[in-house]
Amino acid sequence: GFEMSYDEKNIFAKIIRGELPAEKIFENDKVLAFMDIMPRSPGHLLVIPKSSARNILDIDDENLCEVIKVVKKLAIASKKAMNATGVTIQQFSEADGGQEVFHLHFHIIPRYTGKPMNRPGQMVKDMTVLSMQANKIKAELGV
Ligand code: 5GP
DSSP: OOOOOOOTTSHHHHHHTTSSOOOEEEEOSSEEEEEOSSOSSTTOEEEEESSOOOSTTTOOHHHHHHHHHHHHHHHHHHHHHTTOSEEEEEOOOSGGGTOOSSSOOEEEEEEOTTOOOOOTTOOOOOHHHHHHHHHHHHHHHTO
């Protein structure tokens, strides 16, 4: 069948290569996590594989497992660091699945009692705010 191919020029590939800045939370040889610049809720972060996967439909199992382990670690750390009372995890595959950036990513969205998520695509958050939140989450991780 028709398969969309990986585009090396996507924004997250540029972040992995260090061509674009990001407020990084965690990094190892297979996985990178950083703050979402248009947070749906305070503390919203993204976890991505360093391997070239478009979305969950084409990633190999080994890299997916490395990513999901970090998703769990950061769900716990961000909930605690942000004093959240819940966490929403999202992953969108292909445009019709809601995907906008075509490098696999999991959203980790800390949630707070009585607070709905912000609408998508709102204003880019002040980088100093994102940096302060990143520092809190990193402190919780012990990095
Ligand atoms: P999705 O593809 O899952 O629909 O959404 C892509 C996500 O990436 C959105 O939540 C958006 O705010 C985030 N995003 C888009 N461009 C950038 C960027 O340049 N840097 C960061 N850190 N996040 C981005």
